[in-house]
Amino acid sequence: MRLLVVEDDNELWEHLKRALHAAGFAVDRADNGVDGEFLGDSEPYDAIVLDLGLPRRPGLEVLRNWREGDNQTPVIVLTARDAWHERVDGLKAGADDYLGKPFHMQELIARIEALIRRRHGEATNELRSGELLLDEESQTLRIGDQAPRQLTATEFRLLRYFMRNPGKPLSKSRLTEHVYEYDADRDSNVIEVYVNRLRKYLGKERIRTLRGQGYRFEADPE
Ligand code: CA
Numbered sequence: 001m002r003l004l005v006v007e008d009d010n011e012l013w014e015h016l017k018r019a020l021h022a023a024g025f026a027v028d029r030a031d032n033g034v035d036g037e038f039l040g041d042s043e044p045y046d047a048i049v050l051d052l053g054l055p056r057r058p059g060l061e062v063l064r065n066w067r068e069g070d071n072q073t074p075v076i077v078l079t080a081r082d083a084w085h086e087r088v089d090g091l092k093a094g095a096d097d098y099l100g101k102p103f104h105m106q107e108l109i110a111r112i113e114a115l116i117r118r119r120h121g122e123a124t125n126e127l128r129s130g131e132l133l134l135d136e137e138s139q140t141l142r143i144g145d146q147a148p149r150q151l152t153a154t155e156f157r158l159l160r161y162f163m164r165n166p167g168k169p170l171s172k173s174r175l176t177e178h179v180y181e182y183d184a185d186r187d188s189n190v191i192e193v194y195v196n197r198l199r200k201y202l203g204k205e206r207i208r209t210l211r212g213q214g215y216r217f218e219a220d221p222e
Helices: 010-022 033-042 059-068 084-092 105-119 153-164 172-179 189-202
Strands: 002-006 026-030 047-051 075-079 097-100 126-129 132-135 140-143 207-210 214-217
Touching (some): 002 010, 010 026, 059 075, 075 084, 075 105, 126 153, 132 153, 140 189, 153 189
Parallel strands (some): 075 097
Antiparallel strands (some): 207 214
């Protein structure tokens, strides 16, 4: 899962980055409204954390522009404490949720995960596909009645993206975007290494190679 954080406060951003990484998200940042609006429209994010008080363009205007442009990415707005009018304005402008500053990172993460689940029509923090059960909290994989396997952060992000997009051709570059940071080394060959690792856990038939197109996760392999 890949997130955009639009936040101008450097100290808060450093906290957010660490907490969101630890929770298994790849995270990009914009530190002003103009860049944030542009990134939010040009990259395929799973959710966006949007501060309202931003330099160059206020968060509310950014959010309105996204929604008017039919960008329906789930957005959680960060509002000033006790500013009830900001919460109302944020929801009216198309926010899916809000959180008043200061907030606990665990609450933000829980809300982001809930937004993403809602969007995917899921009710729990487990992803299931046939015999496979991926627990998003512990980042463990269980197959049938085998013991749970602890995944690395990258394995977890890749498998989660596969399980959320079964039966679709997924290019290496798209997978890379969802698994790595915006500015990290995006060598798409690395994806192959991780796909092969996942195949060892899941069996080869779960992740098919599509010649010239990338991969396809099979929800129901033959
Ligand atoms: Ca701010």
